[in-house]
Amino acid sequence: MIKFYKKYLAIALVFCMVFCAFAEDLVCKTKNGSLFIDYSASTHPGDIISIKLTAKKETRSANALCKVSDAKASIVRVGNTKSPASGDCYALKSRSDTYLCLLPIDSMLKPGEFNLKVSGKFDGVDFSKEYPVSILDKDFLSETIELNASNTAIKTNTSEKRMAQIDKLNKILFSADKDAQYAAGTFKPPVTSTRRTAFYGDRRVYAYSNGKSSTSVHYGHDYGVPTGTVVSACADGKVVMAEDRISTGWSVVIEHMPGLYSLYYHMSKLEVEVGQSVKQGERLGLSGATGLATGPHLHWEVRLLGVAVDPDFFVANKLY
Numbered sequence: 436m437i438k439f440y441k442k443y444l445a446i447a448l449v450f451c452m453v454f455c456a457f458a459e460d461l462v463c464k465t466k467n468g469s470l471f472i473d474y475s476a477s478t479h480p481g482d483i484i485s486i487k488l489t490a491k492k493e494t495r496s497a498n499a500l501c502k503v504s505d506a507k508a509s510i511v512r513v514g515n516t517k518s519p520a521s522g523d524c525y526a527l528k529s530r531s532d533t534y535l536c537l538l539p540i541d542s543m544l545k546p547g548e549f550n551l552k553v554s555g556k557f558d559g560v561d562f563s564k565e566y567p568v569s570i571l572d573k574d575f576l577s578e579t580i581e582l583n584a585s586n587t588a589i590k591t592n593t594s595e596k597r598m599a600q601i602d603k604l605n606k607i608l609f610s611a612d613k614d615a616q617y618a619a620g621t622f623k624p625p626v627t628s629t630r631r632t633a634f635y636g637d638r639r640v641y642a643y644s645n646g647k648s649s650t651s652v653h654y655g656h657d658y659g660v661p662t663g664t665v666v667s668a669c670a671d672g673k674v675v676m677a678e679d680r681i682s683t684g685w686s687v688v689i690e691h692m693p694g695l696y697s698l699y700y701h702m703s704k705l706e707v708e709v710g711q712s713v714k715q716g717e718r719l720g721l722s723g724a725t726g727l728a729t730g731p732h733l734h735w736e737v738r739l740l741g742v743a744v745d746p747d748f749f750v751a752n753k754l755y
């Protein structure tokens with residue numbers, strides 16, 4: 436008798452391991468099919484919330500389109516109305532039944548309980564659902580960076596040229612082309628060294644040579660590598676910027692997915708040009724100390740819908 440129960444217990448356990456781990460929530464059901472959601476129910480400031488919508492057709496409706504359109508996602512703090520993160524869902528080119536929306540969580544966002552709102556149309560029917568999401572606590576470092584006269588001049592430069600450079604970069608980083616889908620899987624750090632001299636989300640005070648100061652948040656990870664170190668692409672993508680900038684020196688920006696970019700600053704030599712497709716691990720150039728730098732290093736940054744997010748998140752987690 437005990438043997439009999441053990442057998443059923445084992446079957447139930449295997450069933451749960453296979454199905455429960457991939458539990459999905461039903462968002463919408465029509466006569467032709469169902470739409471399911473998969474999302475991150477908790478995350479940290481600086482990480483992202485990934486929302487995946489999957490359409491499943493009824494066998495008898497093989498010819499139905501079962502498309503998702505105008506789908507959006509946003510988070511709103513419980514008891515609040517303003518949304519600190521929102522974005523559009525787009526159809527994945529690599530999987531015709533799947534729609535993706537990646538929401539950036541700013542490193543400055545106060546942890547707490549939020550509602551994830553997902554809405555749109557499935558198979559011609561409107562849907563709108565809410566799911567609970569927790570933003571958990573995360574500690575960031577604080578540091579003071581002493582700037583000499585030339586670095587102070589760069590940081591306080593308000594010339595037309597520098598402002599135009601900032602505008603140009605922001606225009607790129609805040610744009611999301613739904614067809615720009617190049618990367619999948621996880622990212623690879625751009626250098627082989629693991630020596631870091633500053634981290635994503637560091638709360639910084641810049642102490643100027645004139646006695647004044649300003650505060651800011653460090654948007655990427657700094658690798659303390661000697662000038663001339665090979666820098667490679669963290670994931671497949673397209674080069675959308677490769678030029679010398681006042682504050683960031685020789686810089687490369689790569690587009691990986693709609694609204695998702697990686698940035699490489701302070702390089703001494705660039706070996707790619709705008710419009711070029713790059714594969715993960717492909718050489719972009721050599722590291723250096725150009726622009727605002729207190730020594731040779733590579734600044735590696737990731738932006739999603741304009742918001743700087745932690746590059747390590749993409750090394751540890753698959754994009755979808």
Ligand SMILES: [Zn+2]
Pocket residue numbers: 633653655656657733734735
């Ligand atoms: Zn940096």
